[in-house]
Amino acid sequence: MQQDAIHTFLQKLEESFQKGDFVKLTLSKSRSKKAELKNIFISPVKIKAGLVCNLVYRYPTRDITKNLTLEDTLSELRRALREDFSHADMYVTGKNLKLLISKKGQAKLLTRHIEVPAPVEFAHNRSKGRIIQTHNNTWLRQLGVVNANYEVRHEMKDKFLQINRYVELLEPEIQMLNNTKQLQVADMGSGKGYLTFALYDFLLNKTGNHPFVQGIEFREDLVDTCNSVAREASFKNLSFKQGSIEESGLPELDVLIALHACDTATDDAIYRGITANASLIVVAPCCHKQIRKDWLPAEQLKGVTRHGILDERQAELVTDALRALIMESRGYKTKVFEFIATGHTPKNIAIVGRKINKSTREKEKAMEEAGKLKELYGIKHHYLEQLLEQPL
Ligand SMILES: C[S@@+](CC[C@H](N)C(=O)[O-])C[C@H]1O[C@@H](n2cnc3c(N)ncnc32)[C@H](O)[C@@H]1O
The missing domain is CATH 2.30.30 (SH3 type barrels.)
Structure with a gap:
C-alpha cells in the first residue's frame, strides 16, 4: 500500500x-x-x-x-x-x-x-543572474531604469540591484502562497512604483499568476505616471491609487508590501496588512522617529544612549524588534534581515511576516516579550500597538 x-x-x-x-x-x-x-x-x-x-x-x-x-x-x-x-x-x-x-x-x-496555471519558470535562467529581465522591458524603460537599448543606466545600477534583491527575497515566500488563485497584492507608499512593477512583472511572467496589484501613494503626479506606465506595459491588473496608507480601505489581501515608507507609515502599512488578513507582509522600514521621542531607556543603557548615533541606531533596532513581536502576537511568523548590502542603501532591513497557525499561548508570549522590551526602554506606547488596540 x-x-x-x-x-x-x-x-x-x-x-x-x-x-x-x-x-x-x-x-x-x-x-x-x-x-x-x-x-x-x-x-x-x-x-x-x-x-x-x-x-x-x-x-x-x-x-x-x-x-x-x-x-x-x-x-x-x-x-x-x-x-x-x-x-x-x-x-x-x-x-x-x-x-x-x-x-x-x-x-x-x-x-x-483543479485549475492550475501553466508551469512556472522560476529563477536561474536569468540574464546576468537578475530575476527581472531587461530585454524589451517597457516599464523599466519608461521608469528610466534602462535606456532605449534596454541596458541598465549607470546611475540606476543600485536601484536595479535593489529591485532584483527585493523580488528575490519575496520569491520563496510567494512560492508558499496558494498560486491557484489570483493573488491580491498592495504596495503601500509605492512612490515611483519600481517595486510594484517588479512584483507584478515577476508574478505574471515567472509564476503564471494573474495578480491584482495596487499601489497606494500620496503623490498624485507619481500615481498618474505609474498608471500610464502600467497601461503602456499592458499590465492590466496593476493600478495605482492616490491616497494615504492610513485611509486606504483594503479588501482581503494575500500580500502587503511597504518599502521605505517613512517613520510610522510602516506601522500603518503593517496594520493594514494585519487587518486585511494578509498571508504575507513584507516591509523595509525607513526612518524611525516615534519611540525615540518619548522613551526613557534604563539607567544601565546610558553607555549607549549618551551617544546620539548609537541612541538613534538603538531606537531603530528596538522599533523593528517591537514591530516583529507585535506581528508575532497577531499570528505571524517573522524574519528580520538585511536584504541588501549597506553600500547600496542604509535602509536595508526587511521584516517579513508570514501568517501561520499560532496558538493563543504563542501569541501571548510574543506580547509578553514586547512588554519586557518596552519596560527596559521606558516606552509608553508603540504606534503599531496603538493602532491595533483601536476598534476596527
Ligand atoms: C521613500 S519612498 C519609497 C517608494 C517606494 N516604496 C520605493 O521603495 O521605491 C516613500 C513613498 O511613500 C509615500 N508615502 C509616505 N507616507 C505615506 C502615507 N502615509 N500614505 C501614502 N503614501 C505615503 C511617499 O510619498 C513616497 O513616495
Missing part, C-alpha cells in the same frame, strides 16, 4: 516533469517536532545545462537552495519521505496530488482536478 502510493506519486512527478507540466511540489509535516528542517519546496527551473529541479530547504532562519537532476530529485524525495516528512503536495497542470503518510507508515494518494 505504502510502496504503491509513494511509487505512483514519484512516477507522476517523473512523467509530468518530462512532459513539461510539473508546477511545484512541497514537502511538509516534519516527522519530528524538533526537526530544524521545516519544508522542502521543489520547482522546475531552466539552467544552462537544461531543465532541472530547484530545491529550497526551509529552516527557521535560513533557506538552502540546490539544483538537482530529475533522477537525483527522485532519490532525494524517496529519502525525505522516509526520514523527514509525512506530507507531499504536488501541482501539475490541471491536477493536485497529495501524498499523506500516517505515523504507522500507511501512505495514501489523493488526486483532484
Whole structure:
C-alpha cells in the first residue's frame, strides 16, 4: 500500500516533469517536532545545462537552495519521505496530488482536478543572474531604469540591484502562497512604483499568476505616471491609487508590501496588512522617529544612549524588534534581515511576516516579550500597538 502510493506519486512527478507540466511540489509535516528542517519546496527551473529541479530547504532562519537532476530529485524525495516528512503536495497542470503518510507508515494518494496555471519558470535562467529581465522591458524603460537599448543606466545600477534583491527575497515566500488563485497584492507608499512593477512583472511572467496589484501613494503626479506606465506595459491588473496608507480601505489581501515608507507609515502599512488578513507582509522600514521621542531607556543603557548615533541606531533596532513581536502576537511568523548590502542603501532591513497557525499561548508570549522590551526602554506606547488596540 505504502510502496504503491509513494511509487505512483514519484512516477507522476517523473512523467509530468518530462512532459513539461510539473508546477511545484512541497514537502511538509516534519516527522519530528524538533526537526530544524521545516519544508522542502521543489520547482522546475531552466539552467544552462537544461531543465532541472530547484530545491529550497526551509529552516527557521535560513533557506538552502540546490539544483538537482530529475533522477537525483527522485532519490532525494524517496529519502525525505522516509526520514523527514509525512506530507507531499504536488501541482501539475490541471491536477493536485497529495501524498499523506500516517505515523504507522500507511501512505495514501489523493488526486483532484483543479485549475492550475501553466508551469512556472522560476529563477536561474536569468540574464546576468537578475530575476527581472531587461530585454524589451517597457516599464523599466519608461521608469528610466534602462535606456532605449534596454541596458541598465549607470546611475540606476543600485536601484536595479535593489529591485532584483527585493523580488528575490519575496520569491520563496510567494512560492508558499496558494498560486491557484489570483493573488491580491498592495504596495503601500509605492512612490515611483519600481517595486510594484517588479512584483507584478515577476508574478505574471515567472509564476503564471494573474495578480491584482495596487499601489497606494500620496503623490498624485507619481500615481498618474505609474498608471500610464502600467497601461503602456499592458499590465492590466496593476493600478495605482492616490491616497494615504492610513485611509486606504483594503479588501482581503494575500500580500502587503511597504518599502521605505517613512517613520510610522510602516506601522500603518503593517496594520493594514494585519487587518486585511494578509498571508504575507513584507516591509523595509525607513526612518524611525516615534519611540525615540518619548522613551526613557534604563539607567544601565546610558553607555549607549549618551551617544546620539548609537541612541538613534538603538531606537531603530528596538522599533523593528517591537514591530516583529507585535506581528508575532497577531499570528505571524517573522524574519528580520538585511536584504541588501549597506553600500547600496542604509535602509536595508526587511521584516517579513508570514501568517501561520499560532496558538493563543504563542501569541501571548510574543506580547509578553514586547512588554519586557518596552519596560527596559521606558516606552509608553508603540504606534503599531496603538493602532491595533483601536476598534476596527
Ligand atoms: C521613500 S519612498 C519609497 C517608494 C517606494 N516604496 C520605493 O521603495 O521605491 C516613500 C513613498 O511613500 C509615500 N508615502 C509616505 N507616507 C505615506 C502615507 N502615509 N500614505 C501614502 N503614501 C505615503 C511617499 O510619498 C513616497 O513616495
